[in-house]
Amino acid sequence: xxxxxxxxxxxxxxxxxxxxxxxxxxEWVRLEEALGRALGADxxxxxxxxxxxxxxxxxxxxxxxxxxxxxxxxxxxxEIIHAGQTPRSELRPGVCARIMTGAPLPAGADAxxxxxxxxxxxxxEGPAVEILEAVSAGxxxxxxxxxxxxxxxxxxxxxxxxxxxxxxxxxxxxxTVPVPRRPRVAILSTGDELCRADEAPExxxxxxxxxxxALAVARAGGxxxxxxxxxxxxxEVSARLAEAQGFDVVLTSAGVSVGERDFVKxxxxxxxxxxxxxxxxxxxxxxxxxxxxxxxxxFGLPGNPTSSLVTFELFVRPVLRRLLGHSDVEPPRVAGxxxxxxxxxxxxxxxxxxxxxxxxxxxxxxxxxxxTSGALRSAASATHLLHFPREASSLAHGGHVVLLPxxxxx
Numbered sequence: 471x472x473x474x475x476x477x478x479x480x481x482x483x484x485x486x487x488x489x490x491x492x493x494x495x496x497e498w499v500r501l502e503e504a505l506g507r508a509l510g511a512d513x514x515x516x517x518x519x520x521x522x523x524x525x526x527x528x529x530x531x532x533x534x535x536x537x538x539x540x541x542x543x544x545x546x547x548x549e550i551i552h553a554g555q556t557p558r559s560e561l562r563p564g565v566c567a568r569i570m571t572g573a574p575l576p577a578g579a580d581a582x583x584x585x586x587x588x589x590x591x592x593x594x595e596g597p598a599v600e601i602l603e604a605v606s607a608g609x610x611x612x613x614x615x616x617x618x619x620x621x622x623x624x625x626x627x628x629x630x631x632x633x634x635x636x637x638x639x640x641x642x643x644x645x646t647v648p649v650p651r652r653p654r655v656a657i658l659s660t661g662d663e664l665c666r667a668d669e670a671p672e673x674x675x676x677x678x679x680x681x682x683x684a685l686a687v688a689r690a691g692g693x694x695x696x697x698x699x700x701x702x703x704x705x706e707v708s709a710r711l712a713e714a715q716g717f718d719v720v721l722t723s724a725g726v727s728v729g730e731r732d733f734v735k736x737x738x739x740x741x742x743x744x745x746x747x748x749x750x751x752x753x754x755x756x757x758x759x760x761x762x763x764x765x766x767x768x769f770g771l772p773g774n775p776t777s778s779l780v781t782f783e784l785f786v787r788p789v790l791r792r793l794l795g796h797s798d799v800e801p802p803r804v805a806g807x808x809x810x811x812x813x814x815x816x817x818x819x820x821x822x823x824x825x826x827x828x829x830x831x832x833x834x835x836x837x838x839x840x841x842t843s844g845a846l847r848s849a850a851s852a853t854h855l856l857h858f859p860r861e862a863s864s865l866a867h868g869g870h871v872v873l874l875p876x877x878x879x880x
Contacts (some may be wrong), residue, residue, distance in 0.1 A: 474582025477751035479860065480819055481786060482802075483758070486746055487769075487785050490762045493795040494650040494718065501636050501647060506691055508795035510648040513778055515618035517642050522574040526610040530588055531569040531579035534607045542589065542600040546651050551576065566599065575611065577659070582610035617643065628797030640845035648794040655687045657712040658697040660707055660725040660734060661773060666699070670802045678846060679723040681769075681777045682878075686782050689877055690790045700725075707737040717766055718793060721786065726757045729784055734770045743768050751860055753818045755781040774843035780821050780855065783876055804854075806833040806873040811864040812858055819860045823852035826873060835873055853879050 478486075496510035525531065531551070539545050542721060550568040551557050557576035561567060566583075567576050575582070582605075589600040617638065618624055624642065625635055631647065637677045664677040676698055684694035695717070700710040714720040724746075725734035738761055739745060744763040748770075754777040759770030769786055771778045783801060791799040806826060814820055824835040835856050840848040842857065853871040858865060865871060 477749050477818075478747050480750055480752050483747060483750045483760070484785055484788060485761050487767075488792055488799060490746060490760070491789045491792040494653060494793050495663075495793075496568050496648045497651045498646045498648055500645060504631045504647050504649050505633070506637060507631055507649040508791075508797070509625055509627050509631065510650045510795050512623055512627050513625045513639065513642075513644070513647065515620050515622050515624040515642060516644065517618065517702065518615045518620045519617040519641055520612055520614060521816060523579075524612050525569045525572055525582045526571065526572050526612050527582055527584040528570050529582050529584040529610065531561065531567040531575050532583055532601065532605070533563065533566075533578055533580050534581040534605055534609070536564060537583075537604045538609055541604060542602050543604075544591070544598055544600050546593075546647075547597040547599055548593070549576075555579075566601075568599075574652045580607040580611070581605045584610060589625050596686045599777050610716045628795055630796060630798075639690055647856055650793065651717040653790055653793040654716075654742065655692045655694050655719045655721060655790075655816060656717040657683050657687070657694055657695050658700055658714070658720070658722045660700045660702065660722060664699045671783050677770075678775050679773070680773065683721055683782060683848075684724065686779065686787070686878060687721075687790070690787050691794050692790050700797040702733065704733040704737055704740070707733045708740050711737055711741050714766075719786070719789070720766060720768045721771060721782075722769070723771045724804050726759050726770035726772065729834045738768055738770065751818050752784070753820050755784070755821075756818070758785065760785070772843070775846045776823070777843040778847045779876075779878055780843075783855065783874065783878075784821070787877060788814075801874050803857075804833060804873050804875065806835045806854070806856075808865050808867060808869050808871045809836040809857070812837060812856075814863060816857060816861045816863050820858035821874070822856040822858055823848045824853045824854050824873070825851055833873065837869060849876075849878065852876055 482840040516722050545566040548565040548567050551572045553572035561576050561578035587602045591598040602828040659677045659680045663674050665674040680696050687694040700707045706713050722734050743761040743763045748759045750758045757772050758781050761768045771781050788799045823838045826835045856870040
């Protein structure tokens with residue numbers, strides 16, 4: 471049994487897998503199709519937004535110099551400006567304007583006093599107001615160009631397109647954006663023991679890997695295609711892999727270890743795939759093969775259901791993000807505390823399935839009772855993977871740990 475000294479560390483394996491990938495060609499898509507993807511090119515602002523100084527509050531637009539004396543200061547009210555209206559005149563000394571949130575400031579105004587700090591009056595010469603506090607220039611003013619200035623960079627290549635980013639682009643009047651196209655991912659399960667969910671098992675087990683990986687691919691932004699189940703012969707595995715020509719990524723599950731009927735690695739090489747590495751110093755997921763043929767990347771994932779999901783999180787999902795043009799592709803990490811104790815032999819990094827919850831301002835991670843790689847129930851209950859480092863042999867209750875949120879969690 472390997473102690474891990476002859477295996478590739480997980481960080482090195484991920485770096486080598488990522489080095490095989492580069493963003494896919496750019497396509498222009500409508501904004502609703504771009505959510506969650508990354509920009510494939512810089513986007514310049516077409517408009518200055520806001521196009522004028524405007525009020526951040528309902529209140530009164532004033533000349534701050536008029537409020538230099540001790541409060542209260544009485545000012546005449548020259549006009550009322552609602553959002554969507556253009557001011558009719560410039561503010562003269564001693565005059566203010568009633569203004570609503572979002573309305574443009576009249577010329578001469580440089581501040582807004584919120585209405586709660588005023589007292590409206592009705593004088594013989596018309597409406598007036600007492601200002602109950604002095605304010606400085608810029609008070610409750612949203613300056614022109616605060617969001618964007620025409621001609622300047624708005625968002626850079628590689629920026630993830632979330633809802634605020636797409637809102638910025640929408641405000642510029644743009645209807646489409648450049649993004650790398652979605653990666654096309656072929657998924658193949660292998661094993662004589664497998665059957666489809668709609669088949670009678672009769673001594674076999676239902677293949678959950680391919681459907682689960684397809685969902686994980688779709689959630690990561692890819693376009694999955696199921697290639698079915700290949701029986702345990704090199705001829706059939708090779709024939710099914712030949713059907714995967716033209717895909718950006720090919721995922722296989724099972725048949726990648728050292729058993730008598732593990733034909734995936736040999737079949738990949740037969741198809742002309744140049745293997746980059748095989749076997750990683752982790753548990754679960756040690757039997758992992760990664761290679762490339764042309765622009766197509768191949769991942770031979772382990773056959774146990776949880777192992778295939780864990781290796782997807784650690785290696786495949788970062789590669790899909792790189793293909794989609796994201797600049798930050800590493801698995802996200804958060805700090806937590808261990809709710810329990812853990813022990814293992816040094817040599818392999820363990821990724822422990824945990825259920826994490828917030829208590830008194832800290833994220834506490836409770837290891838799930840079942841950690842066997844064939845048990846999907848523990849994956850269904852997991853919110854994070856806890857990284858148990860290679861050379862560590864124990865982690866104490868309450869100790870600080872590194873947690874990786876899993877994308878398969880609801």
